Amino acid sequence: RAKELxxxxxxxxxxxLNVRVMERMILESALxxxxxxxxxxxxxxxxxxxxxxxxxxxxxxLRWYHPDLGLISPDKFVPLAEESGLIIAIxxxxxxxxxRQTKAWHDAGLPPVRMAVNLSTRQFRPNLDxxxxxxxxxxxxxxxxxxxxxxxxxxxxxxSENMALxxxxxxxxxxxxxxxxxxxxxxxxxxxxxxLGRLKIDRSFVRDITSNPDDLAIAKIIIxxxxxxxxxxxxxxxxxxxxxxxxxxHGCAEMQGFLFSRxxxxxKAQQLLRNGLTF
Ligand code: C2E
Ligand code: MG
Ligand code: MG
Ligand code: MG
Numbered sequence: 001r002a003k004e005l006x007x008x009x010x011x012x013x014x015x016x017l018n019v020r021v022m023e024r025m026i027l028e029s030a031l032x033x034x035x036x037x038x039x040x041x042x043x044x045x046x047x048x049x050x051x052x053x054x055x056x057x058x059x060x061x062l063r064w065y066h067p068d069l070g071l072i073s074p075d076k077f078v079p080l081a082e083e084s085g086l087i088i089a090i091x092x093x094x095x096x097x098x099x100r101q102t103k104a105w106h107d108a109g110l111p112p113v114r115m116a117v118n119l120s121t122r123q124f125r126p127n128l129d130x131x132x133x134x135x136x137x138x139x140x141x142x143x144x145x146x147x148x149x150x151x152x153x154x155x156x157x158x159x160s161e162n163m164a165l166x167x168x169x170x171x172x173x174x175x176x177x178x179x180x181x182x183x184x185x186x187x188x189x190x191x192x193x194x195x196l197g198r199l200k201i202d203r204s205f206v207r208d209i210t211s212n213p214d215d216l217a218i219a220k221i222i223i224x225x226x227x228x229x230x231x232x233x234x235x236x237x238x239x240x241x242x243x244x245x246x247x248x249x250h251g252c253a254e255m256q257g258f259l260f261s262r263x264x265x266x267x268k269a270q271q272l273l274r275n276g277l278t279f
Pocket of ligand 3: 179180200202203236
């Protein structure tokens, strides 16, 4: 394809599809070098216990600062990293950085928060558990402070392999959470069989929860189901106090969202952890 482009630049640029292909190629080769060039950064968003108004954890969220293109959001580059396989190396960097940061906060005498790290489906390979064990050992973080977030697809594809991996991770002491819950296709039977500790109610159900009775009904069902299955539940994307009240009123104790804080760079997250939240 590259040869074709050289031969006929005009034709190439006249086609939208080819422009998109080109953009992808450029982005992918930039992504390939981003790790060694240290262009990635982790931001941390607090996870809040609303009754005590305290920070109980952080979610690590990946940012890519490209020198020319500027800040690129994970929704744009994570899919590309997944397709190209780069997510394996990037994911290891995320785990290492997040665990090291959490351990540093613990060592500094700050409240002992847990750290939630997003795992892509592509990272579920036979040695995932060993690689996480190695990172925990190297950083010195106790496994019980690491929570791994994954989407429902993990429960539906390669079921026996993933089940074995997740069991190895929980045997090690790590916690598991299902991210964006309610938007995927997992069956309730699978939910029961996997060693999951937490459901995260997707932000799309929280957004209109005060005006849309259907969204409220869905959120309530997820909260009740989590309780019945002895799981924790976290509401994502809480932006308004009225949303907090509704969710808390129905028994949801943990929340995350702009109401409490946007994702923050490590130094700002540490300040917040030291000084406490105001909401
Ligand atoms: P996610 O794991 O569901 O993360 C929550 C997303 O919602 C974050 O977007 C966060 O900034 C945003 N958010 C939090 N509170 C609010 C709110 O109150 N209102 C609104 N409108 N948004 C809120 P972000 O950081 O852009 O990340 C998007 C997605 O990219 C994440 O969704 C996750 O699926 C993926 N991602 C981020 N970091 C990583 C990573 O290290 N590895 C992998 N595999 N995926 C990642
Ligand atoms: Mg997440
Ligand atoms: Mg989510
Ligand atoms: Mg997600």
